[in-house]
Amino acid sequence: MSGELIGGHLDGLRQTLDQLRGQAPLLRRWGRVLAHRLSGGHRLLAAGNGGSAAEAQHLTAELVGRFREDRRPFSAIALCAETASVTAIGNDYGYQEVFARQVHAHAGPLDIVLLLSTSGRSPNLLRAAEAAREVGATCWACTGPTPNPLSELAGETLALQGPSPHVQEAQLVFVHLLCTAFEAELATMDTLAGRRVS
Numbered sequence: 001m002s003g004e005l006i007g008g009h010l011d012g013l014r015q016t017l018d019q020l021r022g023q024a025p026l027l028r029r030w031g032r033v034l035a036h037r038l039s040g041g042h043r044l045l046a047a048g049n050g051g052s053a054a055e056a057q058h059l060t061a062e063l064v065g066r067f068r069e070d071r072r073p074f075s076a077i078a079l080c081a082e083t084a085s086v087t088a089i090g091n092d093y094g095y096q097e098v099f100a101r102q103v104h105a106h107a108g109p110l111d112i113v114l115l116l117s118t119s120g121r122s123p124n125l126l127r128a129a130e131a132a133r134e135v136g137a138t139c140w141a142c143t144g145p146t147p148n149p150l151s152e153l154a155g156e157t158l159a160l161q162g163p164s165p166h167v168q169e170a171q172l173v174f175v176h177l178l179c180t181a182f183e184a185e186l187a188t189m190d191t192l193a194g195r196r197v198s
Contacts, residue, residue: 009165016162016170020177023158027174030140030158031181035189037110037138038063038182043075045107045137047099047128048116051168053080055116059175067179071186077106079128099128109136116171117141118164120148120157129153142174143167 038044044063046056056078063076079102080086086098093101103113113132115125120143129150132139141154144167151157158174160167 012162013166013169016160016166017173019161020170020173024177026156026158027177028181030156031178031183032185033138034112034178034182035185037112038074038076039186039189040110041075042110042112043077043106044112044114045077045079045103046114046116047079047102047125049080049122049124052116052118052171053078055168055171055175056114057081058172059114059178062175062179063182067176067183069183071183077102079103096123096127099124100131103128103131103137104135107132107135107137111135111137113137113139115139115141115150115154116143117148117150118144118167118171120144120146120150122150125150126153142171 034044044060046059047053048056057080060076060078060081063074065073079099082102085102089098089101107113113128115128117125120141126149129139129141130153133153139154141150141157143150143157143159144164145161146157146159151159160170160174162170
């Protein structure tokens, strides 16, 4: 029985990853935009709940640290990792405001707010998307199946088809693919800059 469950889980995950493969053009475009924005001094703010919070932290760690090649660090903050802010805001304003208030504090025009959610229905992420709009930041979402409220609020959404566990697993792949596209664009920018100098 457990063998059948494991095989069924892996088959379901494969279907979700096949859906993600079909989003390659959007991933490449997001990687290009992210490279130009962060290189221009803007920042990425990422947030999620539970496992999606872990992937938000994973993404910002790859940008501040490195993914594949050594390069300069870029400004990226995982709002869910700001434990003192999250608990203070949650205590004083309610949990639905824990990300929105940080977006108001840290984001501005040309910054990117990336919200990860398997359901697309978390009130604190919906408020964060509204806050991104209010400050003029670009809002992207990576969610489970659409339609969902977060996809309607975000400027653009990468929707992953499948049940919550598979969406969450595919979010890790999404993070790595976005970083791959980001660093590929940085390399292209460096090459073009070198040609202009010479």
